[in-house]
Amino acid sequence: MQQTFYKYQGTGNDFVMIDNRQQTFDKNNTKRIAHLCDRRFGIGADGLILLENHETLDFEMIYYNADGSQSFCGNGARCAVAFAKQLGIIKNKAFFLAIDGKHSASLSNGIVKLQMHNVDTVKKYDHHVFLNTGSPHHVQFESNIDDFDIKTKGAKIRYGQPYNKAGTNVNFVKKVSSTEFKVRTYERGVENETLSCGTGVTAVALAMHYIGETEKNLITLHTQGGNLQVSFNKESGVYKNVCLMGPAKLVFQGII
Numbered sequence: 001m002q003q004t005f006y007k008y009q010g011t012g013n014d015f016v017m018i019d020n021r022q023q024t025f026d027k028n029n030t031k032r033i034a035h036l037c038d039r040r041f042g043i044g045a046d047g048l049i050l051l052e053n054h055e056t057l058d059f060e061m062i063y064y065n066a067d068g069s070q071s072f073c074g075n076g077a078r079c080a081v082a083f084a085k086q087l088g089i090i091k092n093k094a095f096f097l098a099i100d101g102k103h104s105a106s107l108s109n110g111i112v113k114l115q116m117h118n119v120d121t122v123k124k125y126d127h128h129v130f131l132n133t134g135s136p137h138h139v140q141f142e143s144n145i146d147d148f149d150i151k152t153k154g155a156k157i158r159y160g161q162p163y164n165k166a167g168t169n170v171n172f173v174k175k176v177s178s179t180e181f182k183v184r185t186y187e188r189g190v191e192n193e194t195l196s197c198g199t200g201v202t203a204v205a206l207a208m209h210y211i212g213e214t215e216k217n218l219i220t221l222h223t224q225g226g227n228l229q230v231s232f233n234k235e236s237g238v239y240k241n242v243c244l245m246g247p248a249k250l251v252f253q254g255i256i
């Protein structure tokens with residue numbers, strides 16, 4: 001059966017998007033998902049997202065990394081909201097389900113503002129910070145960030161102790177000012193650097209606040225694919241009202 005797909009990108013983190021409201025896509029075939037995401041033998045993307053019906057919410061988003069594994073994806077969720085608007089499912093507000101639970105989002109002038117879950121556990125170690133923002137993130141400083149082998153150094157951390165096979169995403173950070181940080185991310189499931197990672201920049205913003213590198217509550221993150229913003233409040237040790245903001249764009253559509 002022929003199926004229409006849409007290609008979206010959010011600050012260069014790119015996704016194959018499929019309207020699966022009629023349940024026509026075979027979700028168990030993770031090999032096919034990986035094939036569709038392959039940049040030489042398939043369409044090419046960092047991940048694939050199925051948009052499905054939900055009983056009480058606007059939609060459900062099912063996210064797969066390029067290797068077919070599953071997690072939550074911040075940029076993917078922002079793109080799914082833009083896709084729901086394109087399909088006429090929502091107007092300028094969305095309530096949807098993802099693998100980590102319910103989310104709300106709003107859209108204005110091409111910018112999608114996504115509400116993330118509260119974060120109550122941030123672990124600070126000698127040379128890094130670890131936290132989960134829907135996906136697991138290792139955050140560490142790298143002063144030589146522009147000229148740094150993200151793939152090799154990121155893989156070493158991702159497959160090393162204590163993460164091992166289950167792994168983590170790895171974010172390298174350079175402080176620009178108290179409101180701006182530069183971030184490059186090695187993504188688990190893509191097993192390479194991506195141009196931007198939404199849960200990653202969210203983790204970096206919270207980590208920088210947690211370790212006292214900033215006292216601000218609105219942080220701009222410079223990624224290889226563009227700028228994202230993260231806002232939050234800290235109340236009784238818990239990061240609340242965590243929002244990820246940035247563009248989400250349709251690139252092209254096709255048939256598979």
Ligand SMILES: N[C@H](CCC[C@H](N)C(=O)O)C(=O)O
Nearest residue numbers: 071073074075135197198199
């Ligand atoms: N690109 C995504 C993260 C995908 C998560 C994935 N790489 C994992 O933890 O398995 C984002 O914008 O948040």
